[in-house]
Amino acid sequence: MTAKSKANLAGLSLANLRTLFVDAGEKPFRAEQVMKWIHQRGVVDLDVMTDISKSLREKLKQSTEISFPKLLQNFTADDGCHKWIVEVASGSCVEMVYIPEAGRGTLCISSQAGCSLDCSFCATGKQGFNSNLTVAEIVGQLWWANQKLGGFDSSGNRVVTNVVMMGMGEPLLNFDNVMEAVSIMMEDCAYGLSKRKVTISTSGVVPAIDRLKDFTDASLAVSLHAPNDELRSQIMPINNKYPISELLRSVQGYMDSLADKRVPVIEYTMIKGVNDHRAHARELATLLREFPCKINIIPFNPFSLSDYRRPSTSSIANFRQILQAAGFTVTVRATRGEDIGAACGQLVGDVQDQTRRSRRHKRLAAAKRSEKVFTGADNLAIAADRVVR
Ligand code: SAH
Ligand code: SF4
Secondary structure: OOHHHOEEHHHOOHHHHHHHHHHOOOOOOHHHHHHHHHHHOOOOOHHHOOOOOHHHHHHHHHHEEOOOOEEEEEEEOOOOOEEEEEEOOOOOEEEEEEEEEOOEEEEEOOOEEEOOOOOOOOHHHHHOEEEEOOHHHHHHHHHHHHHHHOOEOOOOOEOOOEEEEOOOOOHHHOHHHHHHHHHHHHOOOOOOOOHHHEEEEEOOOHHHHHHHOOOOOOEEEEEOOOOOHHHHHHHOOHHHHOOHHHHHHHHHHHHHHOOOOOOOEEEEEEOOOOOOOHHHHHHHHHHOOOOOOEEEEEEOOOOOOOOOOOOOHHHHHHHHHHHHHOOOEEEEOOOOOHHHOOOOOOOOOOOOOOOHHHHHHHHHHHHHHHOOOOOOOOHHHHHHHHHOO
């Protein structure tokens, strides 16, 4: 068996690890032991796993490996956020971001290198699609964050309390790997995060949302960003395939399947002059009148190749007020880690992929650089430039 075809124990759910041990003629409880070593104690060397017999360890070495993606770089923002660049097997780089807040720490992780869906306001989309991350590459982002941040603070509280799949890529287009990674995150003998604290964010891949209930009960966030199909299709091409009515129907189906009472978060990235008018807020309130949800407004985060702008603080406040007056719970996402290009939609990895859209993106970026149009706010390009090797 070649090293490449060895099963990676770091990317197996408890159920799959049990199967692996049972198939090898071992007791299934070995799966819990190995999971604890890898995910709770951060151990990747089988020889350190002393509660497993030497002969079993030797056997495992023949057919398995324990490997996580490589951590290339760490950026620390003035506000305490971290952004790490992770190299994945395809050779691309992805980014993950840690956002500390009072009483919680949120890790925003990537599911794909690049993204095929090309939303007009998203830097990741500008790269095109490069690769799906493996299970170990997805869960490895949480593993690395725990390694780097120490896992627990001085009072014994977890440092990463929440995981959101709001980094690079569309999680539901890497369905199987994301489902397996999410199950490891929620496993008691791994990271033990509750279903409420792991959130999958989707741009609306309806057939995948329809299947979701058979695989997970994680929380769901939905990128809506427009109150009608015409506008949504202009900024999110996926809406041409799965329009708003189908999307809301399928999200409702998932929420109804959950054993506890939970509502989805509707994400609304506000872009100046595009979807930020008061009339849009009123239309959104009407659209969601009978759809239980919370609304999270994300002020647009600028990046080098986008001419979009962020609306003023007062127009964001007005928009929010209209929705609140209509009875919605509305939060406005604070922009964090902006000085290191870590804010929503600014994540680009290393932009090394070879898709046509990515090459165009790089050409345009180079052209813009030579025109000296970059400013300090063009942090995503600067961060990306730092890691292009
Ligand atoms: N593909 C998934 C998850 C990754 S994007 C999705 O689209 O939901 C995570 C969130 O960041 C989404 O709500 C997305 O619309 C938002 N986003 C993307 N680009 C942004 C930008 N430039 N400014 C603000 N939010 C952005
Ligand atoms: Fe992809 Fe999400 Fe970016 Fe759209 S917003 S291009 S779905 S990562």
